[in-house]
Amino acid sequence: MKRLSIEERLGTTVFDQFEEPHITVDNRLCVDCVEKPCLNTCPSRLYTLHEGVLTFQYEGCVECGTCRVVCHNGGNKAVRWTYPHGGLGVRYREG
């Protein structure tokens, strides 16, 4: 089987879209975050660096909670984390 990009893989998962982000990142705090563990641990790769600036995109989040744990233990606590409102967000068909 061929390798799939993360976008291709996330394309197989169903999401019920919503407007207001459930996770917010105060990326001013990221400037002082040396290790930036969110970058390599988010399974959906939603944390990226653009010209040194951390950007986060909430669409495609599978709500695992990993970024909350890594950012608050080794990161600079920039992540504010909650689940999407009831019935919204990732909707598994297999699970």
Add this chain to the structure above:
Amino acid sequence: MPDEKFDCIVVGAGLAGLAAAYQMATDGLQVLVVEKAKVPGQKNVSGGRMYSHALAKLIPRFWEEAPVERAVTREGVTFMTRESAFSIDFESKKLGDLHNSYNVLRTKFDAWFSEKVAARGAMIIPGARIDRLHIEDGQVKGVIAGSDKLLADSVVLAEGANPLLAEQAGLKPPLKPHQTAVGVKEVIKLGADVINDRFRLGMDEGMAQVFVGAPTSGLPGGGFLYTNRDSVSLGIVMPIDSAMGFEHARDKRRQVPELVEDFRTHPYLAKLLRGGEVVEYSAHMVPEGGYRQVPKVLAHNGALLTGDSAGFVINAGLTFRGMDLAIESGRIAGVAVKRAKDKGDFTRGGLKEYERLLKQSFVLKDMKRFRNAPGFLSNPRMYTTYPEMISDLFETLFTVDGEKHLSRKEVRQVLMRHVSPVTLAMDALKGVRSL
């Protein structure tokens, strides 16, 4: 939403919450289950093998009606390097006849279980997120969802591996990276016949296989493969501290989303999964801290911690269990709430029965028994040195070129290329003691 007061509100319609509600509804309690997914199960992920014993206590012979995928009759353990795979393959019809364990897909399974719970008389409100606990004078008295306040004498917290409510209310310290792992999984559609042929399974027979070494790119953690009816669940579970990779140079950091791709495209799996189609990508945390990380206090004034929220998972290398522990802890929570109601005491004192019953049950007994497994499994040699040593040894044994003559001394030399005799003996001893 209703404005009556419940005996118990259960947060989360996963296995722990549903088991608690089933038990309480059967005992005639007024129970409300609140779940954020539109349909219970749609937010839940497992690797996929459930040991049957726990649910069978609540619903005898559940497998006759539940949407289970396959009865596990074949077990595999594979030590993997980038290029090789050494497997232990165990097949036994007896495992199936004993109904020992089943491969499951949680979306279907939890939806079925929630219908059973509703049929017992519990009320289930899906599509609602609980935002916080309602606490008066240090006593949990209900939950808050948006502008709704729901009142109850007790709350069973079954919110899973990311226990926001318990943390927020101070019932549990915030999760640390070494207490939890991240699991990433792909469901790959192959067709039932292809699965039966490639994995040498009869109709409804299933396989559970764990992998050590290459799947987590030589770091602690492991890979898994479970067969469903017409698909395969493939994934990795990696402790978050090792995923963060602070002990490694930055450029060597493991990219979590790529691990499962490396795994699926490994020569061993590429052939097994040829022609398959990825139909779902998912990720979820797993509490993996073991016995020592379970909070001392599990019964609070008006609230009980169950399942993943309490950290009830055992990773003992060969066996990986969370679902049966979730179900049994939920059931016991249900029993404890009933007794608290009989006594009319929902304080910690009245609910403490939960901790006593848990200690007597397999939940805490088994967790205690495997208390050294997390330490043993965090030994980095398990994931690099030993898979490579095994691979080297068997490559040597299986290579015939008319030159080499393999004597005991040479076998020993192969082994010693990887590890000293003392280290090997010590690791073996620790392994025996912890597993």
